[in-house]
Amino acid sequence: MKRSLSLLAKLLKIQVRSQLQYPTSFILEVLSSLLIQGFFFVAFGLTLIRFDQIGGWNLGEVAFVWGITEFSFGIMDMFFSGFDYDSFGPMVRRGGFDQLLLRPVNITLQVLGSRFVLRRLGRIAEGLVILIFSIIQIHASLSIVKVLYIPVLVISQVLFFSSLFIIGATTTFWTMDRLEILNVFTYGGGEVMSYPMHIFPRSIRLIFTFIVPAIFLSYYPAVYILNKPNPLGSPAFFAFLAPFISAFMFLLALRFWRFGVKNYQSTGS
Amino acid sequence: MNAFLATVRISFRRQLTYRAANLSGLATNLMFGFFRASVLIALYREQPSVNGLTLQGAITYAGLTQAMIGYLSFFHWYELMHTVYDGQVGSDLLKPLDYFLYWLGVDAGRALGTLLIRGVPLFLVFALFYDVVLPLSLLQWGAFLLSLLFALLISFGWRFMVNLASFWTPNAIGIGRFAFGLSWTFSGFFFPLALFPDWLAEFSRLSPFGASVYIPIQVFIGNVSGIELTKSLIIQLTWIVILVILDHIILNRGVRKLVIQGG
Numbered sequence: 348m349k350r351s352l353s354l355l356a357k358l359l360k361i362q363v364r365s366q367l368q369y370p371t372s373f374i375l376e377v378l379s380s381l382l383i384q385g386f387f388f389v390a391f392g393l394t395l396i397r398f399d400q401i402g403g404w405n406l407g408e409v410a411f412v413w414g415i416t417e418f419s420f421g422i423m424d425m426f427f428s429g430f431d432y433d434s435f436g437p438m439v440r441r442g443g444f445d446q447l448l449l450r451p452v453n454i455t456l457q458v459l460g461s462r463f464v465l466r467r468l469g470r471i472a473e474g475l476v477i478l479i480f481s482i483i484q485i486h487a488s489l490s491i492v493k494v495l496y497i498p499v500l501v502i503s504q505v506l507f508f509s510s511l512f513i514i515g516a517t518t519t520f521w522t523m524d525r526l527e528i529l530n531v532f533t534y535g536g537g538e539v540m541s542y543p544m545h546i547f548p549r550s551i552r553l554i555f556t557f558i559v560p561a562i563f564l565s566y567y568p569a570v571y572i573l574n575k576p577n578p579l580g581s582p583a584f585f586a587f588l589a590p591f592i593s594a595f596m597f598l599l600a601l602r603f604w605r606f607g608v609k610n611y612q613s614t615g616s
Numbered sequence: 617m618n619a620f621l622a623t624v625r626i627s628f629r630r631q632l633t634y635r636a637a638n639l640s641g642l643a644t645n646l647m648f649g650f651f652r653a654s655v656l657i658a659l660y661r662e663q664p665s666v667n668g669l670t671l672q673g674a675i676t677y678a679g680l681t682q683a684m685i686g687y688l689s690f691f692h693w694y695e696l697m698h699t700v701y702d703g704q705v706g707s708d709l710l711k712p713l714d715y716f717l718y719w720l721g722v723d724a725g726r727a728l729g730t731l732l733i734r735g736v737p738l739f740l741v742f743a744l745f746y747d748v749v750l751p752l753s754l755l756q757w758g759a760f761l762l763s764l765l766f767a768l769l770i771s772f773g774w775r776f777m778v779n780l781a782s783f784w785t786p787n788a789i790g791i792g793r794f795a796f797g798l799s800w801t802f803s804g805f806f807f808p809l810a811l812f813p814d815w816l817a818e819f820s821r822l823s824p825f826g827a828s829v830y831i832p833i834q835v836f837i838g839n840v841s842g843i844e845l846t847k848s849l850i851i852q853l854t855w856i857v858i859l860v861i862l863d864h865i866i867l868n869r870g871v872r873k874l875v876i877q878g879g
Contacts, residue, residue, distance in 0.1 A: 369785075369787045369790065371790070372785075372787050372788075372789070372790030372791065373790065375790045375791060375793070375794045376789075376790040376793050376794070378794070379790075379793050379794035379797040380793070380797075382797060382801070383797040383800060383801055386801045386806075387806055390806055390807055390812065391807065393811075393812055393813055393816065394659070394807050394811040394812065395659075396813075397666050397667070397811055398659045398660070398662075398663065398666070401655070401658050401659055402658050524636075524637070526640055527637065527640040527641045527644045528640045528643050528644050530644050531643070531644050531647045531648075535644075535647055535648060535651060538648070538651055539651060542655060542658075546654055546655065546657075546658035547651070547654045548650075548654060551650060551651070551654065
């Protein structure tokens with residue numbers, strides 16, 4: 348275990364060093380992801396001025412779900428990039444995965460250490476700024492329990508998004524290519540979670556409840572933390588299911604991953 | 617000219633062979649169209665029209681942007697860059713076809729193929745779910761198609777220029793991400809520009825990014841006509857001329873500078 352961790356640390360250090368080789372490029376990348384992602388929220392905020400509210404939520408309240416989702420997604424996207432099917436798919440196809448399998452080290456650990464995207468710091472910072480902006484706006488409705496629940500939610504969302512990445516990466520063992528449709532659940536999941544989810548039609552809500560339980564990671568907890576009425580009329584304890592659902596999903600994703608590795612057949616290329 | 621058309625044709629055919637990828641991309645863009653439309657419907661709840669844009673127009677806008685993503689490929693295009701880094705560029709520069717025209721041909725074929733099997737079906741399915749605005753006259757359809765063609769030329773001019781950075785530096789991906797971030801930000805892809813504050817909307821509309829995405833949509837939903845329509849097309853043409861000239865200047869300098877590795 349200790350050996351594994353020190354090895355992981357070494358792998359990550361190599362990644363960081365190589366990414367800092369071109370400092371100008373690196374700074375531009377962090378800045379651009381900060382600006383682009385940040386612009387979405389600014390654009391949305393400027394749009395909201397013309398309408399006042401969306402689904403009965405004001406800007407500070409939307410900023411809560413928006414910021415926490417961006418922040419968690421950014422953290423996940425930095426640490427779990429090894430499982431990002433956009434890059435894992437091509438790696439499998441080119442035989443890079445076979446190379447990893449030949450090494451006498453735990454395969455999950457190697458994939459985790461194979462890619463660490465430092466430039467995601469831009470998105471993480473952006474999410475944090477939006478979250479802080481929101482907390483300044485909504486602090487009146489916060490109690491100590493609610494404040495303590497926020498980091499729990501962040502961890503739950505990180506587990507949730509990483510499960511989707513791991514499942515996505517596993518599917519490439521069979522498809523040999525990334526499936527763009529997976530983006531509907533990962534990036535699309537992030538997008539729907541950034542709004543009060545009762546604004547979406549029933550069919551979309553059902554997908555993000557039963558196929559990918561995103562609504563338990565964002566909407567229900569937010570309704571509780573922000574003291575908002577719940578037009579969906581669901582029981583109050585739904586607000587606290589986030590850590591359990593995400594932990595369960597993560598374990599399920601890991602099982603699927605191990606199943607995939609076991610049944611993996613190389614393309615021979 | 618024959619070589620150019622042959623390049624377009626080959627690239628077009630190649631695009632059509634990626635059936636699963638195209639279908640998967642179509643479904644993805646369609647879902648994102650539904651998400652954006654839902655958000656717009658929630659926003660418009662108490663207002664029938666904002667800054668001249670009706671809800672129906674805004675929903676159409678959401679569907680059209682998703683239908684155009686693959687066609688314009690405005691935010692993610694590193695193909696030329698990859699050929700510089702793997703050495704392919706050497707033989708591309710030796711082709712009996714101007715380097716700029718060669719890539720334009722490749723991109724035109726790709727765009728046309730994507731539009732036909734991904735863009736058009738997407739918008740048709742989208743129209744089954746939502747009440748969309750359609751061009752009312754043959755003239756408006758014609759103007760839309762023309763401005764859609766101009767949009768591709770602007771998008772290509774920008775992407776070609778961004779990719780040329782690879783002639784100078786061994787790692788131009790960062791520059792690319794930044795440049796494509798700009799085109800993503802100011803094109804109006806995320807939200808209809810009409811909903812932004814006027815100064816930002818005007819700035820985006822005059823930039824090459826808004827000229828590429830926002831103008832064809834405005835023409836399609838009938839928000840510009842007559843003099844305004846002519847003005848919009850002139851903005852597009854101006855950017856095409858500027859970008860093509862810049863591309864050639866930069867290419868001429870770049871070719872002298874280029875160091876080909878491997879190959």
